[in-house]
Amino acid sequence: MIVAKRKPLEQIEGFLEGAERVLVVGCGTCVAVCMAGGEKEVEILAEQLRMRAKLAGRRQQIDEVTVTRQCDREYFAPLAACVDQYDLLLSTACGAGVQFLAERFDHKPVLPALNTLFIGVAEGPGVWSQRCTACADCILDQTGGICPMTMCAKNLLNGPCGGTNHGKCEVDGTKDCAWTLIYRRLEKLGRLDLLKKIQLPKDYSVATKPARFTHEAFQKAENQEP
C-alpha cells in the first residue's frame, strides 16, 4: 500500500489563504489504511481547519467528502455535481490521487494535504515501513523474499558491502543490513546456493519515468481506437 503522512497544519492553512469555500476530499484506500487521509482523518483535518478559521475570526466554509479511491475516474463522478460550489479542493490522497483529481477538475485549484512516503507494509498498529521501490524488475525469487533494492542503502545486488557491522548497516546503524537478512533467510530455507548466482547489472531502463502500462487484454482495443 502507499504510505503517506499529513503535512504540517500551518502549511495546509497557507494553501487555503483567500479561499472562502473549501472541500476536503478524502481517499478511502491506501491512505485510509495508513491513517493519513481516509474518512476519519478528513473529518479531523476539516475540524481542525474550521477551528483555526474560527480562532482567526475568518469566515471559511470547510466541507468534507471521502471517495472510494482518487486513482480511478469513476469515483469522481458524484463529486462533479458539487465541486463548482467550492473555491478550492484539498485532497488527502497520495500524489497520484491529487494529480488525478486535479486533472478531472482542472478548472479548480487542487492542493495536496499529504506527503506521500513510500510503498510499504504495516509493521504494527501505527507503524509502517518501506518494502518496495517499484524497480519494475523483481528479484525477490533469488533473495529469499527480501528486497536489496529497498532494504540495502546502496542497492547492492551481489552480497553485502564491506560496511556490514554485526548485521547492521554502516549508512544507518539503526537499520538492519539487507544482505545479512538475506543470508539468514536463505540459510533457513536451505537455498544458500542462490547466492552463488551473479546478478547482472540492473536494467534501469525498464523503470524510466513516467511509467505507463497497458494490460495485455486491453492492448488491442487501445490500438484500434481512432
Add this chain to the structure above:
Amino acid sequence: MNDTQASHAAHGAGHELETGKAYEPKVVAYCCTYCAYTAADLAGSMRLSYSPQVRIIKTLCTGKIDALLLLKAFEEGADAVFVAGCNIGDCHFLEGNLRAIQVVAHAKHLLAEIGLEPERLEFFHIPASAGPLFAQRANQMVERAMALGPNPLRFSAHEKYGKKLQREPDSHPALPPARFGRLVTEAEREKGATPVRTPEGTIPGA
C-alpha cells in the same frame, strides 16, 4: 462561599463573556461506565461536593473515544475536557484505557496545532472505588479551566446556536397528554382534540 469558590470568582472576574455573565467554565468529562462513572456515582452517594461545572458523559469504554469527538467538544465551546478511564490492567475490555491514553495524547497534539492549549485536555485513571478521587479530578480540571480562561471557540459556538446552548441539557420534549383513564369521546377524536406525539411530530386527531 468556600475558599475554592472564592478563588474561582476572583479568577473569573477578568473573563467576561459577551453576554456580560462572569466566566463559568464548562468542563466535559468522558467517563468509562465501569470505573470513572461508577466513581462519580460513588462521589454522589458519599455526598461529596464537586464543581457543578463538570458535565459527565458516560461511555461504555474510553477505548471508544476518538480524537474527533474530543475536538468537537472544544469546537462546541467546552473550556476543558477530561477522559476518565480505569487503572492500567483494570479495563473491562482489556486495553480500552490504554488506547484512550494514546488517543488523548494525539488529540493534545492536534489541539496544539490548532493553537489551543493542550492542557485543556487530560486523561485520568479513576477506579470505581475512588469517589473522592473523582471529585478531586473534577475540581482540578475546573480550576485548570479557570486558570486558562475561556476557550476562544466558546464565543463562536455561542453565536452559532443563537446565544443559547445547542439544547438545554435538562429540557425534554413535552410529554403527550395522558390518555390512560381518560374518556375520549367520538366527537373529541373527530375534532382532533387529543394530539398524539410521534417521533415525526404531532399528528392531530390520531
